[in-house]
Amino acid sequence: MPTSPALERAAILxxxxxxxxxxxxxxxxxxxxxxxxxxxxxxxxxxxxxxxLPAGPLLPSHRSLQAATRAWVEEQTGLSLGFLEQLYxxxxxxxxxxxxxxxSVSYLGLTTAGRPGIGVWTNWYQLFGWEDRRGLPSDHLDxxxxxxxxxxxxxxxxxxxxxxxxxxxxxxxPHPWRPELILNRYELLYEAALVPESPAADPSRLxxxxxxxGDHRRVLATGIARLRAKIGYRPVVFELMSxxxxxxxxxxxxxxxxxxxxxxxxxxxxxxxxxxxxxxxGQLADTGGRPARLYRFRRQVLAERxxxxxxxxxxxxx
Amino acid sequence: MPTSPALERAAILxxxxxxxxxxxxxxxxxxxxxxxxxxxxxxxxxxxxxxxLPAGPLLPSHRSLQAATRAWVEEQTGLSLGFLEQLYxxxxxxxxxxxxxxxSVSYLGLTTAGRPGIGVWTNWYQLFGWEDRRGLPSDHLDxxxxxxxxxxxxxxxxxxxxxxxxxxxxxxxPHPWRPELILNRYELLYEAALVPESPAADPSRLxxxxxxxGDHRRVLATGIARLRAKIGYRPVVFELMSxxxxxxxxxxxxxxxxxxxxxxxxxxxxxxxxxxxxxxxGQLADTGGRPARLYRFRRQVLAERxxxxxxxxxxxxx
DNA sequence: AGCCTTATGCTACATCTGAGCAAAAGACCC
DNA sequence: GGGTCTTTTGCTCAGATGTAGCATAAGGCT
Numbered sequence: 164m165p166t167s168p169a170l171e172r173a174a175i176l177x178x179x180x181x182x183x184x185x186x187x188x189x190x191x192x193x194x195x196x197x198x199x200x201x202x203x204x205x206x207x208x209x210x211x212x213x214x215x216l217p218a219g220p221l222l223p224s225h226r227s228l229q230a231a232t233r234a235w236v237e238e239q240t241g242l243s244l245g246f247l248e249q250l251y252x253x254x255x256x257x258x259x260x261x262x263x264x265x266x267s268v269s270y271l272g273l274t275t276a277g278r279p280g281i282g283v284w285t286n287w288y289q290l291f292g293w294e295d296r297r298g299l300p301s302d303h304l305d306x307x308x309x310x311x312x313x314x315x316x317x318x319x320x321x322x323x324x325x326x327x328x329x330x331x332x333x334x335x336x337p338h339p340w341r342p343e344l345i346l347n348r349y350e351l352l353y354e355a356a357l358v359p360e361s362p363a364a365d366p367s368r369l370x371x372x373x374x375x376x377g378d379h380r381r382v383l384a385t386g387i388a389r390l391r392a393k394i395g396y397r398p399v400v401f402e403l404m405s406x407x408x409x410x411x412x413x414x415x416x417x418x419x420x421x422x423x424x425x426x427x428x429x430x431x432x433x434x435x436x437x438x439x440x441x442x443x444x445g446q447l448a449d450t451g452g453r454p455a456r457l458y459r460f461r462r463q464v465l466a467e468r469x470x471x472x473x474x475x476x477x478x479x480x481x
Numbered sequence: 482m483p484t485s486p487a488l489e490r491a492a493i494l495x496x497x498x499x500x501x502x503x504x505x506x507x508x509x510x511x512x513x514x515x516x517x518x519x520x521x522x523x524x525x526x527x528x529x530x531x532x533x534l535p536a537g538p539l540l541p542s543h544r545s546l547q548a549a550t551r552a553w554v555e556e557q558t559g560l561s562l563g564f565l566e567q568l569y570x571x572x573x574x575x576x577x578x579x580x581x582x583x584x585s586v587s588y589l590g591l592t593t594a595g596r597p598g599i600g601v602w603t604n605w606y607q608l609f610g611w612e613d614r615r616g617l618p619s620d621h622l623d624x625x626x627x628x629x630x631x632x633x634x635x636x637x638x639x640x641x642x643x644x645x646x647x648x649x650x651x652x653x654x655p656h657p658w659r660p661e662l663i664l665n666r667y668e669l670l671y672e673a674a675l676v677p678e679s680p681a682a683d684p685s686r687l688x689x690x691x692x693x694x695g696d697h698r699r700v701l702a703t704g705i706a707r708l709r710a711k712i713g714y715r716p717v718v719f720e721l722m723s724x725x726x727x728x729x730x731x732x733x734x735x736x737x738x739x740x741x742x743x744x745x746x747x748x749x750x751x752x753x754x755x756x757x758x759x760x761x762x763g764q765l766a767d768t769g770g771r772p773a774r775l776y777r778f779r780r781q782v783l784a785e786r787x788x789x790x791x792x793x794x795x796x797x798x799x
Numbered sequence: 800a801g802c803c804t805t806a807t808g809c810t811a812c813a814t815c816t817g818a819g820c821a822a823a824a825g826a827c828c829c
Numbered sequence: 830g831g832g833t834c835t836t837t838t839g840c841t842c843a844g845a846t847g848t849a850g851c852a853t854a855a856g857g858c859t
Contacts, residue, residue, distance in 0.1 A: 188506040189539070191572065191584050221507070223582070227573045252570040252586050254509065255545045264541070266509050266584065268570050327784050411836075429817065431838075452836025453824040466645050474815095729806075744849070749807075751847095770805025771855040792846095 189254070191221040193232045194269040194379075196250065196386030197242065199276060199284060200403050205419050206284035207383060208240065214285055215376035216383065218267070232270045241280040244272040245402040250385050258378050271386045273402040287387060288422075290380060292371025294345055294387075296423045301340070307357060307370055308333055314355035342421040343392040349384040391421050395475050398439055398468050401460040409447050409455035410434060417475060430475070437473050439464060507572070509539040511550045512587040512697075514568065514704030515560065517594060517602060518721050523737050524602035525701060526558065532603055533694035534701065536585070550588045559598040562590040563720040568703050576696050589704045591720040605705060606740075608698060610689025612663055612705075614741045619658070625675060625688055626651055632673035643669075660739040661710040667702040709739050716757055716791050719778040727765050727773035728752060735793060748793070755791050757782060 195217050197208040210217055217239065225231035233247055250269040258265075288295040293305050308329070315325035332347040334340030349358070352370050356363040359374045374380060394400050400416055414430050434440060438461065445457035464473070513535050515526035528535055535557065543549035551565055565588055572584040606613040611623050626647070633643035650665040652658030667676070670688050674681040677692045692698060712718050718734055732748050752758060756779065763775035782791070 189509050191507050191509075221572065221584075225574070228570065249569060251567060252546065254539065254586075256543070266539075266586075268572070268584075324784050331785065409837090426817065426819095427836095428819085428838080428840090433816095448825075450825085450836055452826075452834080453838080455837060466642050467649065727806090744847095745805095746807080746809090746850090747848070766856075768805055768856085770803080770857075771807080773806060 189264050189266050192218050192265045192267045193221060193228065193235070194218045194253075194267045194382055195232055195236050195272055196269060196383055197236060197240070197244070197272045197274060198386070198390060198403070199242075199274050200416055200419065201277075201284045201286075203415060203419060205287045207287060207290075207386075208242075208279055208282045209285045209375070210282045211376070213374055213376050214290075214379070216269075216379045217282060221268075228268050229270070232272070236272060239280065240276075240282060242274045242276040244274050246273040246399055247271070248389070250382070250389055253378065253382065255378075267382075269382050269385065271389055273390075273399060275403060275405055287383075288372075290372045290375065290383065291345065291349070291387070293348070294342075294422045296340060297418060298424075304335075305333055307352065308335065310357055310368060311351060311355050314357075340423065342423060343388050343395075345391065346381075346384045346388040349381065353381075394420060396473065398460070398464060398473050400475070401439075404460070407443050407445065407457045407459055409450070409457060410440075411450065411455055413440075413458070433474060437464075439473060507582055507584050510536050510583045510585045511539060511546065511553070512536045512571075512585045512700055513550055513554050513590055514587065514701055515554060515558070515562070515590045515592060516704070516708060516721065517560075517592050518734060518737065519595075519602045519604075521733060521737060523605045525605060525608075525704075526560075526597055526600045527603045527693070528600045529694070531692055531694050532608075532697070534587075534697045535600060539586075546586050547588070550590070554590060557598060558594075558600060560592045560594040562592050564591040564717055565589070566707070568700070568707055571696065571700065573696075585700075587700050587703065589707055591708075591717060593721060593723055605701075606690075608690045608693065608701065609663065609667070609705070611666070612660075612740050614658060615736060616742075622653075623651055625670065626653065628675055628686060629669060629673050632675075658741065660741060661706050661713075663709065664699075664702045664706040667699065671699075712738060713793050714791065716778070716782060718793070719757075722778070725761050725763065725775045725777055727768070727775060728758075729768065729773055731758075731776070751792060755782075757791060 195208070197217065199206055199208070208217060209215060217236065219231070219235045219239070221228065221231050225234065228249065229247060233244055237243055248271050250271050252266065252268045254264060254266040256264060258267075293307055296303065311329050311333070312326070315322055315329055318325070328347070328351060330336060331338050332344050332351055352358045353361050355361075356365055357368070357370045358364065358372070358380070359366070359369055360378075360380065372380075375383065390399070394417060400413065400420070403420075404413060404416060410431050411427075413434070414425060414427060417430070418424050440458040441461050443457045443459050446454045447457055448454045513526070515535065517524055517526070526535060527533060535554065537549070537553040537557070539546065539549050543552065546567065547565060551562055555561055568587040568589050570584065570586045572582060574582060576583075576585075611625055614621065629647050629651070630644070633640055633647055636643070646665070646669060648654060649656050650662050650669055670676045671679050673679075674683055675686070675688045676682065676690070676698070677684070677687055678696075678698065690698075693701065708717070712735060718731065718738070721738075722731060722734060728749050729745075731752070732743065732745060735748070736742050758776040759779050761775045761777050764772045765775055766772045
């Protein structure tokens with residue numbers, strides 16, 4: 164094992180030559196966060212128990228990382244992914260129990276598909292119980308916050324900094340709750356030993372939500388964070404909707420993903436002025452109230468908005 | 482080479498078991514986009530000719546990808562990186578001439594350092610000549626646009642779509658020029674064979690800017706795009722400024738990075754109301770006009786704004 | 800002193816955003 | 830059939846934000 168500085172330097176200098184890479188040979192793996200709506204709930208495709216994200220090796224036949232992910236997700240599960248985007252690459256030394264160092268390139272994929280060939284759709288909020296704030300008052304204080312604050316106070320040196328992170332991430336005092344900070348929240352809970360996968364976890368009081376294999380819950384949090392941020396400025400929600408839908412269904416989807424309610428009238432105004440949808444002419448009657456018009460995503464905007472973006476009002480809660 | 486579907490499936494099923502990854506063993510490499518300001522120009526650290534980005538192998542002694550990048554950039558060049566963030570992971574089959582498949586994890590690093598131990602600071606705009614719009618009228622049409630439009634027209638099927646991408650990326654007609662779309666612009670130029678590294682490049686008329694080794698120009702474009710987007714909502718400019726500066730110097734830096742001018746008064750208002758800086762009490766007299774007050778970055782905001790963000794008005798040109 | 804330059808302060812105006820009121824249109828109940 | 834419920838849909842309004850221009854301050858220079 165070349166761990167001495169001298170050897171490390173030698174390897175670097177070799178690298179500088181641009182010819183030979185004398186680095187470690189590692190196995191490259193693809194990790195997929197595949198998201199779909201099932202019965203109005205946002206779900207992620209998982210395998211086994213404890214749940215893990217579907218993963219597969221990079222093979223010589225794969226043209227690219229993206230192609231690799233798409234190919235085997237589709238083959239393995241029979242799902243077709245409408246949207247696929249690289250998330251982050253993980254290769255920390257301690258993330259594998261078996262001593263190897265798999266380098267995992269994670270992807271976020273969206274689909275409208277139903278039953279997968281293998282695996283199950285797992286509700287996000289079974290894994291991140293504190294992330295669903297729908298129906299809660301906007302000044303709702305998460306029960307985890309006291310435990311977090313206690314953790315912050317336990318280290319006088321870091322007190323202010325930790326306090327700051329908690330305030331912002333969990334939307335305390337003047338800060339709003341921001342759905343896309345899910346990864347920050349997870350990391351705080353991890354550091355505060357409030358999730359079971361923390362080294363020093365206290366089983367008596369933990370955040371609501373089941374653990375996953377390895378660091379997969381972190382990877383999933385990364386994916387959810389990206390998706391929550393992205394629905395605000397790219398028309399990706401539609402990758403999760405069936406072809407015809409009412410504006411209420413669309414809104415429900417956005418609310419389910421972001422975990423909080425939005426202002427109905429403003430939501431519709433935004434959708435309309437962005438010209439994201441067009442009427443199909445149909446109506447849906449069983450809404451429990453006035454029948455709703457049916458809409459369809461204007462596929463044409465994909466070409467434009469892939470680059471420039473759109474705005475959905477997912478910011479504040481009611 | 483296991484290219485048959487059966488073998489591929491076998492490998493996947495093995496992966497599904499969660500035990501053994503029978504994937505390809507690859508070498509993992511780190512690619513660094515190290516940015517600094519030199520004499521008011523935005524520059525990137527490059528080695529050799531044609532220029533390439535500094536790269537180094539992932540070694541067993543490195544705790545994480547980020548640590549690896551930081552460690553060897555600092556050792557190799559003597560530069561200390563104030564900011565370091567993962568960009569993207571590249572592993573396309575055709576990106577290496579030598580047949581191997583290096584998997585390259587790219588990072589964006591910012592520094593205020595001066596002369597590097599090895600390598601040189603290369604001005605961005607020598608590599609992306611069309612990206613500097615300072616001093617040009619806001620309705621300026623890039624001379625590349627006709628060639629791009631011709632390319633768009635050459636394929637009747639794809640005409641509309643290409644036209645759309647060009648319009649948005651290059652800020653034609655109603656669209657504004659958006660600095661952070663540099664990667665989109667580069668990709669269009671690549672597809673239109675207007676950069677020398679394109680397979681079918683026509684040497685007679687090319688976009689202004691030297692080529693780099695391999696796909697490094699694409700990686701650099703990714704880094705610049707990230708940085709240009711990021712200065713708008715995170716206080717990262719200060720990682721490129723020396724400790725004391727005038728507001729004009731700060732504005733010059735932002736303008737150099739984004740490649741276009743901003744409205745001075747609004748810029749200052751934004752800086753002030755965000756409380757990003759504090760006066761040092763000093764003044765700088767050789768401004769050519771009224772002396773300017775000196776400011777210093779309020780380091781405290783880093784703790785807050787790392788999470789929540791700030792706003793700099795880099796949007797429109799004058 | 801008068802003119803140059805840059806720095807700095809302030810104001811007008813269009814736009815966006817968040818939030819509420821109210822009418823429309825069906826279901827349901829009596 | 831009328832009243833009441835629900836959800837859908839249209840509209841208004843105030844505050845925040847973004848864009849752009851005018852005006853003054855404060856130095857150097859001739």
